[in-house]
Amino acid sequence: GTVLVNNMEIKGTVREPNPTISLSLLNNADYWVILDPVNQRLYLNSTGRVLDRDPPLSIHSIVVQVKCTNINVGTVIHHEVRILVKDRNDNSPRFQQSQYYVAVNELTPVGTTIFTGFSGNNGAKDIDDGPNGQIEYAIQYNPSDPTSNLSFDIPLTLSGAVVLRRRLNYEDKTRYFVIVQANDRAPNPNDRRTSTATLTVDVLDGDDLGPVFLPCVIVNNTRDCHPLTYTASIPELTDPVSTYILGFC
Numbered sequence: 050g051t052v053l054v055n056n057m058e059i060k061g062t063v064r065e066p067n068p069t070i071s072l073s074l075l076n077n078a079d080y081w082v083i084l085d086p087v088n089q090r091l092y093l094n095s096t097g098r099v100l101d102r103d104p105p106l107s108i109h110s111i112v113v114q115v116k117c118t119n120i121n122v123g124t125v126i127h128h129e130v131r132i133l134v135k136d137r138n139d140n141s142p143r144f145q146q147s148q149y150y151v152a153v154n155e156l157t158p159v160g161t162t163i164f165t166g167f168s169g170n171n172g173a174k175d176i177d178d179g180p181n182g183q184i185e186y187a188i189q190y191n192p193s194d195p196t197s198n199l200s201f202d203i204p205l206t207l208s209g210a211v212v213l214r215r216r217l218n219y220e221d222k223t224r225y226f227v228i229v230q231a232n233d234r235a236p237n238p239n240d241r242r243t244s245t246a247t248l249t250v251d252v253l254d255g256d257d258l259g260p261v262f263l264p265c266v267i268v269n270n271t272r273d274c275h276p277l278t279y280t281a282s283i284p285e286l287t288d289p290v291s292t293y294i295l296g297f298c
Contacts, residue, residue: 053082053132054091059117063087068120075114075127082113082132091130102134103176109134136178141242142231144173149229149248151211155219156255160212163201164248167209173231173244180234184209189228189245197225201250217252225250 061070063086072086081100083092091113093100102109111132118125151164167173167186175182186209191197202214211227227248235241265274 051093051095052090053093054089054130057089057091057115057128057130059089059115059128061117061119063089070120071118073116073118075116077113078111081111082130084115091132100134102136102178103140136181138177138181138233138235138240138242140175140177140181142173142175142184142233142244144231144244144246145171147246149246150251151248152251152253153213153217154253154255155217157213157217159214159216162210163213163250164211165208166248167229167231172209173246175233175242177233180236183207183234184231185234187230187232189230191226191228194226196222197227197250200225201227201248203229211248219252219254223252225252 059070059072062068063070063072072084072089074082074084080094083094084090085092099106100108111134113130113132115128115130116125117128149164149166151166153163157163172186173184175184185206186203187206188198188201188203188211200213200215200217202212203209204212209229209231211229227250228245229248230243230245232241232243261274262277262279264277267273268275
């Protein structure tokens with residue numbers, strides 16, 4: 050019932066009692082268009098169905114012909130009407146996976162790209178058209194893992210590449226759960242739609258610590274231990290073959 054064309058402005062009148070032309074529709078595929086010949090209006094006929102530009106219907110335009118017959122002389126003129134279907138942001142981005150995974154050595158330098166798994170067909174997809182279907186990525190705060198968004202970043206939002214933001218420490222934390230949000234780029238920010246997926250980052254142990262004698266008492270602001278002194282006593286005349294010092298076992 051939505052008006053598609055308010056007035057085709059074809060010369061002549063269909064009104065009784067003295068009509069000069071008659072109007073009819075041709076090539077009206079799937080009967081998407083209704084003609085009101087008296088007012089020269091075209092209406093959308095979407096009763097019981099949806100006019101959808103997105104897959105699987107993928108209706109980008111509707112083309113009909115209006116046949117105009119001159120009643121007085123019998124001449125016929127065909128007027129083509131092309132109705133373009135504009136995209137509406139009615140679909141949210143969808144990640145191809147709900148969970149993503151990467152392992153990173155704790156010695157990896159800050160600024161290194163540690164994950165590119167959202168590129169190509171592995172990331173989020175949006176079947177809307179134009180900016181409504183373009184994807185941007187960002188890391189969100191995870192209340193269950195409060196340091197995850199501080200440790201990683203996506204500086205190039207269109208690529209979705211995850212970059213190490215600060216140094217990792219296997220001895221402090223071995224796994225992060227990073228919430229990655231995908232949003233479309235609808236012109237009005239209030240119309241943008243989003244979805245999220247979790248990137249699990251496992252921290253691999255690196256050779257950044259030397260051996261320590263136990264018990265280790267840490268020197269302030271370092272990873273070094275205070276010097277230790279071990280003592281042992283052996284009675285004189287002890288048989289060396291049967292004597293063992295077990296202090297380092």
